[in-house]
Amino acid sequence: MTIPMPWRQRLSTGTEDIQDEVIRWYRETRHGKAYVPGMIWGTLQTEAYATVVLRQVVDFLGVPDDVPAGVAKRMERQQVLHDGEHRYDVILGEQALYTNIGGPEVMAEQMERLLRDIELPSLNLGILPATAETGVLPMPGFNMFEGGRVHYELVSSGVDITDPVEIALHHKAFDAVSEAASYGGAAKELIGKALAFWNRAHRTEADRARPRG
Structure with a gap:
């Protein structure tokens, strides 16, 4: 089963409430998986990075502006x-x-945060090189939670996949990307x-900002 959740409906009170829900998802999942091809996984984001992300969400969707509260919850999730x-x-x-x-x-x-956190015992962080050949077609990012749920974040909605056959395919896709990813020293x-x-x-x-003359 695929369950769509429109963002404007989910964020009708701002970003804080949904961050509370995400915290619960992560706390209930002892072993989770995430593939994030185009941005930093939320649980590894710095406060500054998360602030920009949630500001863009609020401005793009036109939902109530509670960015500082939403960022605080995202930082809490990292526990x-x-x-x-x-x-x-x-x-x-x-x-x-x-x-x-x-x-x-x-x-x-x-980037400095990633270089620190890659050493955490709780984290197995891989980087998929841009030129890596994988055994699966290019795909959007997704999170896998225990209890039989895969979560996607799309432009207008979030989508939960709960069908066991589809979830099995996501495990297969994640394994294929894992085999092509770099870990340890190569990831660093x-x-x-x-x-x-960036430096x-x-x-x-x-x-360029320094005064001339």
Whole structure:
């Protein structure tokens, strides 16, 4: 079964309430999986990065503006990475390291965060190189939760997939991407390369802003 959830309906009171719901999903899932090809997984986002993301959501959908409260809840959700009771297999596309969310300074801070968190015992973080060949066609990102649910976030709605046959295909797709992803030192090298890129961009931005004469 596929269950659509229109964002404007779900966010009719702002971003905080739905973040509470997401916190519950993560706390109830001892072993979760996520494939996120184009941006940073929410549970690894810095406060600055998450602020830009939720600001864009509020502005795009025209829902009540409670961005600081929503960001605070997203930061609270990250406790699952440190409580010793949860484990997550996460694959980011290399593009996620370069999708510009908030500018070079925000992105550089986010890369530094990834380089720290990749060492967490609760996290198995892989980076899918842009040129990697995989055994599955390109696909949008998704989260897999225990209890038989796969969640997609689309432009106008969130979608939950609960059919066991479809969920089995998602496990197969995740395994295929996992086999092509880079882990450990190779993943750190890709993140470090992105960090160097954003640091250079930040220096260039600062030079352009510096008064001349």
